[in-house]
Amino acid sequence: MRYIARRLVIYAITLWAAISLNFLLPRLLPGNPADIMIAKLSRRGDVSDAQLESIRRLFGNPDASLWQQYLDYWGQLFQGDLGTSVQFYPSSVSSLIGSALPWSIGLVGVATVLSFIIGISLGMFAGWKRGTWVDHIVPSTTLLQSLPYFWVAMVLIYFFARENEWFPRTDGYDIWTFNNTEWSWAFAGSVIYHGILPAITIIISSVGGWLLGMRNMMVSTMGEDYVVTAEAKGLKKGRIMRTYGARNAMLPSIAGIGVSLGFVVSGFVVMEQVFSYPGIGKLMIEGVEGNDYALMQGVFLVITLTVLAAMFITDLVYGLIDPRARQNA
Amino acid sequence: MSDAPTADATVAPEVPVTAGTHEHVGADGTRDVANAEAVITARNVHIEYEVDPVAVRAVRGVDLTVYRGEILGLAGESGCGKSTLAYGLNRLLKAPALMTEGEVTFHDRTDGVDTDIDVLALDGDQLRAFRWDKISMVFQGAMNSLNPVIKIRKQLFDVFTTHRPGMTDDAMEERSRELLELVGVDPDRINSYAHELSGGMRQRVMIAMALALEPQLMIMDEPTTALDVVVQRDIIREIMRLREIFGFAVIFITHDLPMLLEISDRVAIMLEGQIVERGTAHQIYTNAQHDYTKKLLSSFPSLTGERGSFVRGGEDL
Numbered sequence: 001m002r003y004i005a006r007r008l009v010i011y012a013i014t015l016w017a018a019i020s021l022n023f024l025l026p027r028l029l030p031g032n033p034a035d036i037m038i039a040k041l042s043r044r045g046d047v048s049d050a051q052l053e054s055i056r057r058l059f060g061n062p063d064a065s066l067w068q069q070y071l072d073y074w075g076q077l078f079q080g081d082l083g084t085s086v087q088f089y090p091s092s093v094s095s096l097i098g099s100a101l102p103w104s105i106g107l108v109g110v111a112t113v114l115s116f117i118i119g120i121s122l123g124m125f126a127g128w129k130r131g132t133w134v135d136h137i138v139p140s141t142t143l144l145q146s147l148p149y150f151w152v153a154m155v156l157i158y159f160f161a162r163e164n165e166w167f168p169r170t171d172g173y174d175i176w177t178f179n180n181t182e183w184s185w186a187f188a189g190s191v192i193y194h195g196i197l198p199a200i201t202i203i204i205s206s207v208g209g210w211l212l213g214m215r216n217m218m219v220s221t222m223g224e225d226y227v228v229t230a231e232a233k234g235l236k237k238g239r240i241m242r243t244y245g246a247r248n249a250m251l252p253s254i255a256g257i258g259v260s261l262g263f264v265v266s267g268f269v270v271m272e273q274v275f276s277y278p279g280i281g282k283l284m285i286e287g288v289e290g291n292d293y294a295l296m297q298g299v300f301l302v303i304t305l306t307v308l309a310a311m312f313i314t315d316l317v318y319g320l321i322d323p324r325a326r327q328n329a
Numbered sequence: 330m331s332d333a334p335t336a337d338a339t340v341a342p343e344v345p346v347t348a349g350t351h352e353h354v355g356a357d358g359t360r361d362v363a364n365a366e367a368v369i370t371a372r373n374v375h376i377e378y379e380v381d382p383v384a385v386r387a388v389r390g391v392d393l394t395v396y397r398g399e400i401l402g403l404a405g406e407s408g409c410g411k412s413t414l415a416y417g418l419n420r421l422l423k424a425p426a427l428m429t430e431g432e433v434t435f436h437d438r439t440d441g442v443d444t445d446i447d448v449l450a451l452d453g454d455q456l457r458a459f460r461w462d463k464i465s466m467v468f469q470g471a472m473n474s475l476n477p478v479i480k481i482r483k484q485l486f487d488v489f490t491t492h493r494p495g496m497t498d499d500a501m502e503e504r505s506r507e508l509l510e511l512v513g514v515d516p517d518r519i520n521s522y523a524h525e526l527s528g529g530m531r532q533r534v535m536i537a538m539a540l541a542l543e544p545q546l547m548i549m550d551e552p553t554t555a556l557d558v559v560v561q562r563d564i565i566r567e568i569m570r571l572r573e574i575f576g577f578a579v580i581f582i583t584h585d586l587p588m589l590l591e592i593s594d595r596v597a598i599m600l601e602g603q604i605v606e607r608g609t610a611h612q613i614y615t616n617a618q619h620d621y622t623k624k625l626l627s628s629f630p631s632l633t634g635e636r637g638s639f640v641r642g643g644e645d646l
Contacts, residue, residue: 226474228421233491234491323524
């Protein structure tokens with residue numbers, strides 16, 4: 001329990017720093033969202049002083065001190081208020097993110113977990129079979145690793161959605177059949193069907209890294225004394241491979257999930273754009289294109305929070321599987 | 330005797346000694362051979378490391394017999410092939426190491442029935458069943474022989490679930506605690522992880538594990554190397570005590586010749602992949618023949634600090 005408590009403190013500090021930066025950075029940039037909104041409105045005609053004032057009020061209180069703004073920002077955060085979008089006016093940023101987030105977390109989460117499991121299993125196997133023909137296949141996985149997400153996505157679309165129309169090219173579900181998201185088997189099936197190509201994109205581009213890392217750790221773990229001991233004990237091969245080999249070899253991979261998450265995030269932003277997937281990545285690009293500060297800020301915040309949450313979960317898992325971490329950390 | 334060991338003819342004949350009787354052995358090593366029964370016999374063992382550019386011949390034509398209940402000390406410098414030989418006896422060699430020639434026979438005695446097992450012919454499940462049940466091992470890595478991420482309990486249970494499939498969890502728990510108590514570790518330590526134990530305790534746990542199936546032979550590959558001298562002494566005493574109780578034979582590998590002379594019934598000196606001298610501990614101590622043995626003995630100072638006095642210093646062992 002002390003392990004979890006210590007982790008919580010560290011993450012609380014990180015969270016505070018991330019949110020504060022998220023508050024501070026846009027305010028250091030030139031320009032402000034109210035001016036953009038006003039400029040948009042002026043194109044359609046004159047804007048009255050009252051309108052100007054209400055727009056300024058709507059996007060915050062620029063007359064207040066930075067400190068006061070900071071406090072207000074925290075107050076709004078606790079109410080779940082991330083401001084109003086310019087691009088999708090008058091939708092609130094929280095509602096936009098709320099409808100996009102499940103798509104991204106579902107897709108990226110499932111695909112990353114799948115990629116991890118596949119990579120670790122194959123890596124375990126490759127490490128176990130070291131010194132055989134398997135060793136010649138391993139280097140080719142680094143090639144997969146070096147392919148950019150968007151390129152893999154386009155190749156997949158070309159072959160499996162255009163040349164052969166096996167999979168849909170866009171969207172997260174069949175928008176012609178379903179008017180809105182709903183809870184039904186048919187809808188779930190449609191979501192999975194639409195998610196297959198994007199998921200494969202993520203898996204193809206990230207599985208190689210897991211595989212290679214796991215394979216190398218597995219090879220060095222197999223030389224450890226406790227593995228030789230396990231062999232001398234006459235244990236079954238599967239038992240040695242999993243409980244004595246892989247169980248120890250996967251520790252660095254799990255510790256590395258946190259680091260690789262940043263890569264995953266940057267990847268899915270592009271990937272969602274290619275597939276027109278209704279997730280956070282697409283929302284972010286739309287926000288950037290429309291100079292929608294509130295939306296960008298909200299998306300950055302949510303991404304930061306998600307990565308932190310994912311790292312926290314990996315930390316907990318790591319604590320579960322490595323007794324030494326529980327004691328020292 | 331020649332310094333360069335080339336043929337087995339230069340090697341002293343093997344002399345069987347039953348447990349704890351080396352005081353009564355004559356200086357010439359003659360003994361009543363009929364009384365002693367071998368537990369393992371290795372003949373003309375050759376082991377090579379198949380590496381570029383030339384294969385390294387780590388073990389070159391070694392004959393070795395271990396008798397029931399005796400402690401056979403195997404001494405030699407690092408790289409002389411003593412560990413490789415021990416691994417070979419239990420078929421633990423991994424590529425690039427390869428036993429190119431030789432035979433290893435284990436003279437099994439289970440419930441009063443004697444069977445000879447051709448160790449080199451075992452494979453797959455037979456080999457798995459043979460390991461630990463007949464020959465268990467204690468490795469030199471006192472610090473790393475235990476899996477760091479699973480509890481002591483699970484690692485002890487592993488031995489039973491593999492070799493004694495019918496055993497209930499309660500029986501395994503009881504037996505494991507009994508074993509830990511036997512080696513002087515608090516039975517509640519069964520809930521610990523390796524990193525929660527000291528080096529000495531880890532090695533005791535390993536010895537408990539090696540005892541689990543009451544094997545007839547235990548190979549100890551420098552079991553005390555990573556430990557300080559006081560703990561070393563405790564562990565050695567523990568091994569001697571347990572051997573008195575269970576009567577297993579021990580192949581004790583070390584480069585610490587004085588210690589070996591103290592605990593072993595017989596000692597074999599290994600150099601460059603061959604056994605250059607063998608005899609009872611007393612013989613080696615008082616009447617070493619081979620130049621290398623003499624050199625080894627003279628390299629240990631006595632308590633008075635005089636180099637070489639160890640060899641002729643009488644009983645101040």
